[in-house]
Amino acid sequence: MRLAILSRSLKAYSTRRLKEAALDRGMDVKVLDTLKFAIDLKRGAPDLYFRQKQLRSYDAVLPRIGASITYYGTAVVRQFQEMDVFCANTAHGIANSRDKLRSLQILARHHIGIPETTFVRDKKDVLPAIERVGGAPVIIKLIEGTQGIGVLLAETVKTAESIIELLQSQKQNILIQKFVAESRGKDIRAFVVGDRVVASMRRVAQGQEFRSNVHRGGIAEPVDLPEDYVEAAIRATQIMGLRVAGVDMLESATGPQIMEINSSPGLEGIETCTQLDVAGAIIDYIAAQVDFPEIDVRQRLTVSKGYGVSEIYVPEGSEYVGKQLSDTDLSEKDLNVLTLYRGHKVIPNPKMSRVLEPDDKLLCFGKLEAMKGMIPAKTRRRRRPVVQDLPDTPVTQTETSEDG
Ligand SMILES: Nc1ncnc2c1ncn2[C@@H]1O[C@H](COP(=O)(O)OP(=O)(O)O)[C@@H](O)[C@H]1O
Ligand SMILES: [Mg+2]
Known part of the structure; x- marks a missing residue:
C-alpha cells in the first residue's frame, strides 16, 4: 500500500511517528510537503503535480494541515478526493474544524453538549449576548485561535465589553462563550480514530491560568473516559466529517461540552502521557479503510x-x-x-x-x-413565538458589501 503523509514539517514528532508506524507495517510511505503540489484541472481529469513532476498514484493520504495553510492544504486534499484517493480526513472536515463558530453551529443541532455561545456584530447586541450566556465572568474567543492564544476570560461585564469592542475594531471575529467555571483550568482531549477513542488525557492548567493548553503550561495526565465522553467525542468527529481528530471537551456539571475539534491533532503530548501507540492506531485504521474513498x-x-x-x-x-x-x-x-x-x-x-x-x-x-x-x-x-414588530433596518452606508 502506498501512503502519502501531507506535512510541512518532516522532523516534527507526529510526522516521524506516523512514518515509522507506516514503515513498520510494510507500507510504501512518503512525507510530501503540502505546499509543493500543483493542482491541475481539466475536463474529466483532475491531476496533481509534486515538485513539477506528475504525481505517482497513491492509495491513501493522511493530511496534516497546519492552521496557517488551511486554504491551500484543503485544496490539495480535495484534489486527492476528486482523484478517488482515500483521505483520512476530508477537505470539508478540515475546513469545518478550523472555524470554531462553524464547528459549534454544526454540532448544536445534533444535541451534542457545547458551551453556550453567541456570535454578534452590532454593538447593541454585545451586552444582551453576554447576559444570555450567563454574564461575567465570560469567555471571549477568536474564531481561528490555537494553542490558547486567542482565548480570554473577562471577569466583569465592563471588561468584556471593552475587550470585545477593541477586538471588533481590529476586524477580529470573536465568540462570546459561557465560562464553564466548574471545569476551570482543566479539559479533556479525546483522540478519535474512526469510531473509537484510542487515547485520552486530562490537561490541567498550572497556577492562576484558566487555559489548560500544553502550550500554556498545562500538564497532562492519562484519564479513563466515561462512556458519555467517549460517545460525544466520536459523534462530534463523525458529524464534522472527520475520521482522525483530537476532541477538546470541558467537564461541566451536566456532562461533556465540546469546545473544539482538531483535524491535525499532535501526537507527542498524548503518546507521552498515555504511553499508547496512537500513530499505529491511525495507520492501522487507514489500512483497513483504504478501499473506501469518500463519496460525496x-x-x-x-x-x-x-x-x-x-x-x-x-x-x-x-x-x-x-x-x-x-x-x-x-x-x-x-x-x-x-x-x-x-x-x-x-x-x-x-x-x-x-x-x-x-x-x-x-x-x-x-x-x-x-x-x-x-x-x-x-x-x-x-420555538416559542416572539411577538415583536421589527422596525425596518436603517441603511447605513459606511461599508460596501462588495467582495475583494
Ligand atoms: N468556555 C470555557 N470555559 C472554561 N474554560 C475554557 C472555555 N473555553 C476555553 N477554555 C479553556 O481555554 C483553553 C483553550 O480553549 P480552546 O477553545 O480549546 O482554544 P484553542 O484552540 O486556542 O486551544 C481550553 O483548553 C480550556 O482550558
Ligand atoms: Mg484547544
Whole structure:
C-alpha cells in the first residue's frame, strides 16, 4: 500500500511517528510537503503535480494541515478526493474544524453538549449576548485561535465589553462563550480514530491560568473516559466529517461540552502521557479503510433526477407507529431506509422486522416526491413565538458589501 503523509514539517514528532508506524507495517510511505503540489484541472481529469513532476498514484493520504495553510492544504486534499484517493480526513472536515463558530453551529443541532455561545456584530447586541450566556465572568474567543492564544476570560461585564469592542475594531471575529467555571483550568482531549477513542488525557492548567493548553503550561495526565465522553467525542468527529481528530471537551456539571475539534491533532503530548501507540492506531485504521474513498453523496445523487436522501419523521399518532418496517408503505413508494434514528441511538440498515416508535426518524433514499409531507417539522417551528414588530433596518452606508 502506498501512503502519502501531507506535512510541512518532516522532523516534527507526529510526522516521524506516523512514518515509522507506516514503515513498520510494510507500507510504501512518503512525507510530501503540502505546499509543493500543483493542482491541475481539466475536463474529466483532475491531476496533481509534486515538485513539477506528475504525481505517482497513491492509495491513501493522511493530511496534516497546519492552521496557517488551511486554504491551500484543503485544496490539495480535495484534489486527492476528486482523484478517488482515500483521505483520512476530508477537505470539508478540515475546513469545518478550523472555524470554531462553524464547528459549534454544526454540532448544536445534533444535541451534542457545547458551551453556550453567541456570535454578534452590532454593538447593541454585545451586552444582551453576554447576559444570555450567563454574564461575567465570560469567555471571549477568536474564531481561528490555537494553542490558547486567542482565548480570554473577562471577569466583569465592563471588561468584556471593552475587550470585545477593541477586538471588533481590529476586524477580529470573536465568540462570546459561557465560562464553564466548574471545569476551570482543566479539559479533556479525546483522540478519535474512526469510531473509537484510542487515547485520552486530562490537561490541567498550572497556577492562576484558566487555559489548560500544553502550550500554556498545562500538564497532562492519562484519564479513563466515561462512556458519555467517549460517545460525544466520536459523534462530534463523525458529524464534522472527520475520521482522525483530537476532541477538546470541558467537564461541566451536566456532562461533556465540546469546545473544539482538531483535524491535525499532535501526537507527542498524548503518546507521552498515555504511553499508547496512537500513530499505529491511525495507520492501522487507514489500512483497513483504504478501499473506501469518500463519496460525496449529494454530488453523485444529482445524476438521478428526482431521487435523493431525506429524513422521514414518525410523529406520535402516525399510522407507522407500532408497525414493522415491512408492513409500512415505504417499499411500495420505492423508499429505502438507510438509517433509523431513535433518541440518541443510530441504527444503520434497520431490519424489515423492526417495529417503529413515535419520534423515530428514518433516513431514506428514494423519490423525493414520495417523501413530501413526511419530513420532520423544522426546529424553528418548535420555538416559542416572539411577538415583536421589527422596525425596518436603517441603511447605513459606511461599508460596501462588495467582495475583494
Ligand atoms: N468556555 C470555557 N470555559 C472554561 N474554560 C475554557 C472555555 N473555553 C476555553 N477554555 C479553556 O481555554 C483553553 C483553550 O480553549 P480552546 O477553545 O480549546 O482554544 P484553542 O484552540 O486556542 O486551544 C481550553 O483548553 C480550556 O482550558
Ligand atoms: Mg484547544
